[in-house]
Amino acid sequence: MLASGEVYGKDQPLSLMLLGSERSYGALEGVAMELEDSLYPLLREVTIGIDPVEMFQDADWCLMIGAKPRGPGMERADLLNANGEVFQVQGRALNESASKDCKVLVVGNPCNTNALIAMENAPRLARKNFHALTRLDENRAKCQLAMKSGKFYTSVSRVAIWGNHSTTQVPDFLNAKIGGLPAMNQIKDLEWFKKDFTPTVATRGGALIKKWGKSSAASTAVSIADAIRALVVPTAPGDCFSTAVCSDGNPYGVQEGLIFSFPCRSKGDGDYEICNDFILDDWLRSKIKATEDELSQEKSCVSHLIGLDGGSCAIRGAPDTTVPGEK
Template sequence: MAANGPKCTAVDCDDANKSLKDPINVAVTGAAGQVAYSLLYMIGRGEAFGKDQSINLNLFDVNSMMRSLEGVAMELEDCALPLVNNILLAPDVETCFKDAAAIFLIGSSVRIEGMNRKSLFQASVPIFKEQAEAINQVALKDVKVLVLANPCNTNAYVCSHYATCIPKENFSALSRLDHNRTKVQIARRLGIPAQDVQNVVIWGGRSGTQFPDIRHATVSYNGVLQSAVSALADEKFLQNTIVTSIQKRNPAILAARKLASAMSQAKAACDQMHDWWNGTRRGEFVSMSVLSDGSYGIPKDIFYSFPVQIRNKKWRIVKGLPIDEFAREKLDASARELVEEKEEALALCEEVDVDQGGTLTS
């Protein structure tokens, strides 16, 4: 099923519209869900790919969500966003991913209360294997794939493993949400804007073992650029308060809102894709879950959040940051968890017929 959105139908296009770049195809799964509801508007506003990049939005969700997805498409049309050239409601992932330059994988299996990790993998692994095969067949070979659906690090690994024609460095899992949260915690503590905090690091995966590290961060504080550690001058905050706060943020939002974080996750996805697409500022690094090359003693071939710098749509892991004993323990704990997840997921890939996959949600 398809719905075609406005193609700059105004008779009097202004100079800004005339200078737009040729449209790129941007695919989103789980597109009728809450995260996508915020994300699609942000993409349409140019917050991911730039204010001069025209886009075709290719949207996919399961059949039971199609009516809701039609409503989302209507709202996007009614926003009259100049960058949105076309909206396609795709009947399958092959159609959704056709010639895609960027893909946001939000749709995943339904997590039922009491479901353990193995049960979640049994439901989600076939979905991401199927999506990877579709990406491999029809997406652009330099496509950038950002996985939001949890367990996102391992889902990204499954995608990269089965999309054999796509470079593995073209897959990433979301870690920018916790990066942003860490910046905000520092900013609130010091009474400064979050934009004045740079170079925090999220190590590991999106779970209770992730480690928000501010030892390498800088802040603009009292008119002086200085280390966050010296500005905070609080060891308890460094080793306990901020770590616990970030690790418990998702449950806190769920308890307060009765729903998982959505707007903040969408903003983080835009931020991560924006930097991947446009590059990081000189002297700045950001957190991004990418395939480990063995840096910092992390096992190779798992998706792990590292500090990265990005140029020409290519990331590189920042090398040589000092890691103390406290941080070492945290990094290793998260790595062990992700290695275990990867091995479990690969075993399930061999056992589960992809045609018996689970139900997509968002």
């Protein structure tokens, strides 16, 4: 799904271009009808098509929602390669026809490395304008902190997700706040943070699908809107938002050239900066290093799709770290 037209100012008109395949064209027509019937006041037109170069023409925002699902017998390495070929094509199309200032948000999993592939195949676009969705993980973390503390979720702030959107992700409780005070002072239970909070956030998608029989939909849609809003509305003083972005020049020593989730802040102009004032203890550093290593391995698996020589895929045969329920 693509949105063309500036969205930073108030009351700016919006044109949507929906990209799909011949197989999904009928479904796209249904989505277009629903959007038209919803009477969104700023929506001016909805266009659908199957040619990415045509659909990306002059796009200011690109939301890459879908990805190829896991098939029978497929390992994570196979999924990376299958989706990587799609995002290589999408990246080249962005490079050819999108606005040079286009902001790209990848939702289709494995979203971090899919975003990396698109970025590396779109050198005309700024590397920092590529995002992978980890706002859903942030929202899940805020929910858990709110329920544990008996507070409403709006009292929870400064919650960051580090690294990959996988079970190696690191929800940061060390820097989180509840009611403006450190979360660890409000919930005085370090074991809960390490052994309950952290894995619960990482596997929340699996827990949902066991209860409901479907993967997350409403919460994902809300988190996509939250992710965009975070870039077009100034971040509250002292707060942050989570998004996976290019790690080049980051202040935490994470390997450069990855799409890695960091705590960020924005002035509301579509741009952002990585927060440089987060405290890391030994436990948090070790968890961040593990998710960094995983993303580095994923990058090596798709080296042939991003113009790198000599890569190998060390994750083949390794334990699966895909977020359960989001395969």
